[in-house]
Amino acid sequence: MKFGIMxxxxxxxxxxxxxxxxxxxxxxxxxxxxARIFFYHDGVNNSSSLTEPPQDDRHIVNRWTxxxxxxxxxxxxxxxxxxxxxxxxGNLAKGFRISGLGQLVEMGIQSDRLxxxxx
Amino acid sequence: MSETTGGVxxxxxxxxxxxxxxxxxRKAPYGTIYALEGLEVVLISAAFDQDVSMAFxxxxxxxxxxxxxxxxxxxxxxxxxxxxxxxxxxxxxxxxKESLERRGLTVDxxxxxVEVLTSAEMGELMSQQEVLISF
Numbered sequence: 001m002k003f004g005i006m007x008x009x010x011x012x013x014x015x016x017x018x019x020x021x022x023x024x025x026x027x028x029x030x031x032x033x034x035a036r037i038f039f040y041h042d043g044v045n046n047s048s049s050l051t052e053p054p055q056d057d058r059h060i061v062n063r064w065t066x067x068x069x070x071x072x073x074x075x076x077x078x079x080x081x082x083x084x085x086x087x088x089x090g091n092l093a094k095g096f097r098i099s100g101l102g103q104l105v106e107m108g109i110q111s112d113r114l115x116x117x118x119x
Numbered sequence: 120m121s122e123t124t125g126g127v128x129x130x131x132x133x134x135x136x137x138x139x140x141x142x143x144x145r146k147a148p149y150g151t152i153y154a155l156e157g158l159e160v161v162l163i164s165a166a167f168d169q170d171v172s173m174a175f176x177x178x179x180x181x182x183x184x185x186x187x188x189x190x191x192x193x194x195x196x197x198x199x200x201x202x203x204x205x206x207x208x209x210x211x212x213x214x215x216k217e218s219l220e221r222r223g224l225t226v227d228x229x230x231x232x233v234e235v236l237t238s239a240e241m242g243e244l245m246s247q248q249e250v251l252i253s254f
């Protein structure tokens with residue numbers, strides 16, 4: 001099964017981003033393909049390299065970067081949503097890329113299932 | 120246009136695969152950004168020659184209600200954009216009957232022509248979709 005994943009909520013304020021990560025990880029471990037994860041609305045904040053959680057907490061941004069590097073997952077951040085929220089190439093974490101909403105529609109076309117995480 | 124992500128080859132110009140996309144709008148137009156950013160996705164999807172429809176449920180029906188005045192809250196009134204959807208060949212708009220009635224609204228209160236479906240009919244229509252994105 002080929003999954004596309006959409007993350008619509010910010011890190012740390014909402015469970016959606018953690019659930020999306022755990023879903024992606026579990027799917028890959030089960031042998032499914034997660035070709036792309038698309039970040040929209042406050043979900044774009046998952047890509048900020050300025051994120052510094054306390055030492056004893058999970059590092060959500062680094063976790064995504066590691067997933068991308070180890071499993072070749074395409075992490076796409078919507079450019080318009082990112083610019084509204086101050087995410088630019090200058091503070092984009094490793095493993096992410098900024099692109100347009102067309103990448104989301106394309107993911108819907110190419111995936112067997114598109115799973116949306118958010119309110 | 121071949122994607123590095125593999126799988127189905129998709130060519131934006133010649134059409135390629137066509138899927139049934141439904142964008143489900145469930146939230147009031149102002150107060151959160153979901154409705155506005157959701158509408159942006161719908162507009163982009165028009166460029167991909169897909170079978171696109173929109174559903175309005177719950178407070179989402181307020182997105183297409185007539186007579187929106189947003190000056191006092193300092194927000195942009197983006198409701199006229201829904202009227203422009205027809206120009207993008209997005210003409211399949213569905214509203215849930217129960218959501219309208221609970222809010223004391225009728226189709227006469229809406230700025231665009233819609234098809235009104237009962238909750239059960241809406242569920243049936245959703246089950247026929249291939250890609251459902253909810254805002």
